[in-house]
Amino acid sequence: MDSRDRAARARLTALAHTFALAVAALAGALFFPFIAHAAPATGAQAPDFALKDLAGRNQRLSEFRGDVVVLTFWASYCGPCRVALQSARDAAAAVGGTPVALGVSLDRDATRAASVAASLGLESPSLLDTDQAVGRRYDVQHLPMTVLIDREGVVRRTWARDPVPTDVLLQSIRELQP
């Protein structure tokens, strides 16, 4: 009798486990599209967005179509981000200002972003992604992240985690210049 009970209990446990696994798999399949954010692949169109800059103006990425864009995702708490921002600024200046260096701050506090931008003397627009919606669309997992977008709005290169050396960025920009 005991062995029968144990066998029945084991069957029930196995059934419960199978059921739990099935529910988890179903939930994963259903909610995957909502939680998955793949980074825009090289050669794909850069997702468009509009954000406020530090001066309070609204800026839309697609309005820079026709110029090469260096998009740098950064945050005030990230040390290497400052190097990446400086690199983008220097590369843009070296080419003659035609490429646009856009910084997207993922700070929830805009004043922190403003103080970093001021300390670096950034003249290019610094955009505020306080709710990090754009960061999610670009699947920013490591900071800094630099995305090089060509004149047609297509992603040409992406660098994450380490700041891009200025000469590498400069070379990549020059390859996209007419």
Next chain:
Amino acid sequence: MKPNGPRRLPNRGWQLIVASALLIGCAVLLAVRADATEAAAEVRTVDQDVQALKKELVDLNRDLFRLEEELLYPASTQVAVFLSVNVGTFFALDSVQLNVDGKEVANYLYTEREVEALHRGGVQKLYLGNLKAGEHELVAVFTGKGPHERDYRRGTTLKFDKAVGAKYVELRITDRDAALQPEFAVRQWE
């Protein structure tokens, strides 16, 4: 006075050579020009072909877009919300948030260029979606700068009955001169 000596006539052979050279030169020039004209005509034809091809591509793209729209938003359930600005001197538009039946369906930030385009008579398709037939509520919240550069936030609500056909709604920002205030109107297109 110089005595008039017998004038030496140029050699006939030289005359012939010069005349032949001139004739040959003219012939070469004509031939080159004919070639250039032909090449230019060819370039023009290729250019025309490219233009025709581009036009075909644009037409095809438009047809595909229409087809996609018809499939995704059938006329029986389609709801489209447009935004326009008339004058708009009392209000500098910054963003519009659109809610349908309590759910946010659009939140749009306007850049300076977009606002300028609206001021020039542009009409923006703010939202395109599907709704079941029946009664629905649309709430649009406008934010921007009002008179005297003050932050301005104003909402407008429309309760409408969605029939079987497509529904078009226009949000219109106008100036109320008497009150020196902006006005936010909602109009349904039949």
